[in-house]
Structure formats: structure tokens, C-alpha cells
Amino acid sequence: MTGRKRTPRQKRSGTKRVIDLMWLTRHRLTVAFLASAVLVSALGFGTWRFLNDSDNFSVKEISVKKGAEEYSLKPGLDLEGLYMGRNIFSINLRQIRAFIEEARPQCKYIEVRRVLPDRIDVIITEREPYAVIDAKPAVVIDREAVVMADNTSVKDLLRIKGVKFFINTPRPGEVLLTRQVEKAFEILNLVEKQRIKEKAPVTFVDVGNINDITMDLSGVTIKLGRSDFTRNIDRLKMVLSDPKVNLKEIAYIDLRFEKIVISPK
Numbered sequence: 001m002t003g004r005k006r007t008p009r010q011k012r013s014g015t016k017r018v019i020d021l022m023w024l025t026r027h028r029l030t031v032a033f034l035a036s037a038v039l040v041s042a043l044g045f046g047t048w049r050f051l052n053d054s055d056n057f058s059v060k061e062i063s064v065k066k067g068a069e070e071y072s073l074k075p076g077l078d079l080e081g082l083y084m085g086r087n088i089f090s091i092n093l094r095q096i097r098a099f100i101e102e103a104r105p106q107c108k109y110i111e112v113r114r115v116l117p118d119r120i121d122v123i124i125t126e127r128e129p130y131a132v133i134d135a136k137p138a139v140v141i142d143r144e145a146v147v148m149a150d151n152t153s154v155k156d157l158l159r160i161k162g163v164k165f166f167i168n169t170p171r172p173g174e175v176l177l178t179r180q181v182e183k184a185f186e187i188l189n190l191v192e193k194q195r196i197k198e199k200a201p202v203t204f205v206d207v208g209n210i211n212d213i214t215m216d217l218s219g220v221t222i223k224l225g226r227s228d229f230t231r232n233i234d235r236l237k238m239v240l241s242d243p244k245v246n247l248k249e250i251a252y253i254d255l256r257f258e259k260i261v262i263s264p265k
Contacts (some may be wrong), residue, residue, distance in 0.1 A: 105173030162208025
């Protein structure tokens with residue numbers, strides 16, 4: 001038994017209904033998407049307005065600490081005056097960090113963070129003084145040769161002699177890696193690596209003559225020359241390891257030549 005065949009008009013009518021259904025489905029999805037987008041935007045805007053206008057997010061406390069201790073940025077920088085009462089989300093944390101870097105160049109690491117709902121935390125790690133450039137005026141630097149604040153104590157710091165400032169004295173925060181300072185740091189790093197300080201303390205390194213660098217070791221002049229510092233510091237360690245060597249009886253140790261010269265007082 002065969003079914004009735006569809007006429008061309010019936011075929012066209014069925015195709016039209018399918019097309020109308022597809023169009024309606026597509027537009028329903030579009031309308032639903034647009035409605036969702038509008039709803040999300042409205043919720044987002046409402047949330048944004050709430051976070052920015054609510055007094056709950058006004059800054060009521062600014063904590064600045066170095067380790068577990070309170071750290072004062074005054075005089076020079078008043079964070080409370082700049083940010084207290086402002087909306088916590090409107091505050092630029094990088095700006096705070098930049099202000100602190102400018103006001104306190106001795107700060108090595110500065111972490112600034114929001115603590116919701118109403119507090120700004122600042123955690124500071126200061127640079128540690130390492131050596132003093134024995135010039136006029138004296139300049140204190142850390143292990144990265146960064147110039148520290150003018151009021152940094154020079155007590156018990158080893159000295160780097162022979163560095164002169166012909167035009168301007170380096171400002172706090174500047175990196176003072178001149179050729180002379182680089183040579184001094186190279187020698188001091190080798191001294192630490194070989195644990196020379198366990199034998200005798202280093203008082204100063206004199207880089208005034210870059211071709212004839214000397215070092216003071218418990219009042220004994222150590223002549224290092226202009227190069228091959230690794231070899232010369234190794235040889236110095238060998239000399240100091242000799243139980244017969246008494247630094248109190250020595251005027252200088254000359255390491256510039258193949259044969260080490262030890263001169264008595």
C-alpha cells in the first residue's frame with residue numbers, strides 16, 4: 001500500500017514552517033543572550049557602585065611595618081594624609097610604593113596590599129649597610145652598591161678608600177658601581193668566600209691607584225696589585241694558615257709577584 005504523495009504546495013508550506021521555526025528559535029536565543037548581558041551589566045554596575053560608594057570600604061587604617069615592628073615614614077611622607085578616608089579600591093598601590101621608594105631609598109623591598117574592607121598594609125625590608133666610601137662626605141652603600149640615607153651610621157663598617165667624587169656626591173638610592181667600587185667589591189667577595197675574616201678582620205680596601213690596590217688586615221698592609229685577585233686571595237689564605245705567621249710582627253704582605261714577600265715590622 002503506497003502513501004499519498006505530497007503536492008508541491010504542501011512541500012513549500014512545510015519548508016516555510018521549518019524556516020519560521022528556525023528563525024523564531026534563533027531570535028529567541030538572541031533575545032535571551034541580550035537579556036542576560038543586560039542583567040549581568042546591571043549587576044556589575046550595581047556591584048561597582050556599591051564597592052566604590054559604600055563607607056564600608058573607606059580606608060580607616062594604614063599599617064606600615066618592618067618585620068613585626070611599626071615603621072614610621074615621617075617626616076617626609078604622610079600616607080594617612082594622602083589616603084585616609086578614600087575608597088580602598090580607588091587607591092593605586094603602585095603609587096604608594098613609588099612614594100615610599102622616593103622618600104626612603106634605603107628600602108629594598110616594599111609590599112603594599114589591600115586588606116578588606118578598610119585597611120592598607122605596607123611591609124618594608126630595608127637595605128643593610130655594608131661599606132662606607134671613605135670620601136668627603138662619606139657615603140654608605142649596601143651589598144648592591146646602592147647609596148643609603150645620609151644619616152646611616154658608619155660605625156663598624158669596612159671602608160673603601162680612594163674613591164673621589166669630582167662633581168656631585170651620589171644621592172641616596174643611586175647605584176655607585178664605578179670601576180673602583182667594582183674592584184673593591186670583587187676583592188671583598190673573595191675575602192668572604194675564603195673566610196679571611198676568620199683569621200683577621202679587614203679594615204679597608206684602598207682602590208685609589210687601580211693598578212696597585214691594597215687592603216688592610218689587622219694593621220697589616222696586603223698588596224694585591226691590579227688583577228688576578230682570586231689567585232692572590234688564595235695565596236693570602238695560605239700565608240695566614242701558617243702557624244708560624246704572626247700578623248703583629250708583619251708590616252706588609254706583597255702578593256704581586258710570583259714569590260710572596262713578607263716584610264717584618
